[in-house]
Amino acid sequence: MKLPRIPALGLPDLDLSWSRVFAVFLKELVQMRRDRPTFAIMIVMPILQLILFGYAINNDPRHLPAVIEMREDGPMTRAFLASLQASTYIDIVAVSTREDEAEAMLRSGEATFLISIPAGFERRIVRGERPQILIAADASDPVAAGGAIGAVERVAQQAFATEFEGPLAFLARTPAPYEIVVHRRYNPAGETAFNIVPALLGIILTMTMVMITSIALIRETERGTMETLLATPVRPLEVMIGKTAPYIGVGAVQVVIVLLVANVLFQIPFTGSMIAFLLGVTLFIFANLMLGYLISTMATTQMQAMQLTFFIFLPSMLLSGFMFPFQAMPEWARMIGETLPITHFLRLVREIVLKGAGLTDIVNDLWPLALITLVLATLALLRFRRTLD
């Protein structure tokens, strides 16, 4: 009789048979289809979340407190003021001729908008000098500000449209004889609704992908089917791939849903390189699946898995740059943020959507995602217990 051998520690078992992977994949797919409530949640949740957040994006903003800085008092500016007053988009809380006074109100939050009409506005408009109307918005809440800025711009346009009639009809041309300049205050990164949607997608994917896969193994353990699974020659890597692969499809469906809903319901189109975005979002889904799967190797009950998921979810919201500007965070918070998949996804999305980055520009955000995926997968494989111990 041989002495017991100590099984090699260290490297995870990378044995792989694609037919066994396919067996697990197929089984998961059937189970997913049969689990109607969960399946419905996976599809409905992104829609609900987007609509919920979406109203903050696109909800016709009404009654936003605005301060008007009037540097000129003439028929045209007075008419403009009147139509601003008539508008339900903004509530004029003060009309001031002093810049510092108006600025102070914006700073203190008494007003979320400052609309400034420069001196000599009428004269310069008639001369065709395109004077500037400055709209300064408190964009510290980019979600709300994005939609509101658009609304104020429309009000301004409508106000002048009624003015440019009769003898001034020649001014009703394009481009408009004036220029609207929007300053987003307190949000130098210039977040816009266009990148809020993909960022929201990041949050939605983090939530669903991690949550679903976090119970991947626990469900087997709790139902007792783990014993059957472990009694077969299936390898840990095969279980991992087979169990997570169906959710790549779910993630893809969610991406499509979110982009469609954003476009159809809120008229927010996707701008930027779609290929770069798809590659980024795919890697991001991988990372989240591995994160969830790792959780499922650590938790022993669904409750624990949920708690761990939220443990991941909170920093994903708070430390990733989603809520607060990343660079403004303290060093330790940035370090935590760097380890989260969503941080890199948000960066990548910003670059694609705001700066028009293509595939080659986002390599710096892609490799950290790939690295995170690899590290998480390795950890999960090392944690996977081949026995019931």
Place this chain on the structure above:
Amino acid sequence: MSDALVIDVAGLTKSYGGRRVVDNFDLQVPRGAIYGFLGPNGSGKTTTIRMVCGLLKPESGAGSVLGLDVIADSLRIKERVGYMTQKFSLYEDLSIRENLEFIARLYGLDRRVARVDQALIDLGLAERQAQLAGKLSGGWKQRLALAACMIHEPELLLLDEPTAGVDPKARRDFWDQIRRYSAQGVTTLVSTHYMDEAVQCDSIAYIAYGKKLLDAPTAEIPKKIGLACWRIAGRPLQQAQKLLEAAPGVELVARFGAEIHVCGHDGAAIERAAIQVKREQPHVEIERIEAGFEEIFIYLMAESRDNFQ
């Protein structure tokens, strides 16, 4: 290590929370045998079986299963072993067919569809193959589980209380099936609580509190236990039974219809008890008998209460 031994393990030990639930367990099962594994609840049967098929790592001990190292080669052992868990552990949300196909795929079987078809026919479930496994009654679940652990034609079957809670007819069918496999050379280690099943085994290992107390060919077991038995016949027997239960040296009082069998290791004490009963209840007949399987297994089962601590 002999080729004829399909299971050859020694010193298997496993502890939970500092308590040895399997203690220094040895087992030799020859090829083609039906080996019965008996013991009260919590005595360590499931734990032992799991160690044999590589689902639990023994903290000490070694051995071979199908000639492969029980610890190092557990993956290769799994390919050749069919393990039926005590609790139904197939997927309740998969259909009968899907369960079988899943298992067949995991073993990488050729002719998968044909095999699954055949298994469904053997099971008598061909018509209901689309039904969810969770909707099956206990007996059908048992048969499905057996079909699932047989689909890759294993050389060794490990059956953990396969017939618990199944009706007698289904149990008989089940055992007919096991004997057919055995005739084909499949080795079986089966744990059970049922006496009528135990006597069908070629050999029996009996475990209590994690320790093996008995391991012998079934035919030799009565002699090994060495119980002295007396039969008390006649009616009424209530009074006689009370007297016997109170008598010193009596370890088993079993009622069989109009007779009582009273047994114990101390032959003289049992004889005294029987004579005492005859004196006080003159209407009964007393007679010395050989201890049979019934007495032995009632004794074994009664002797050891549930081992949970």
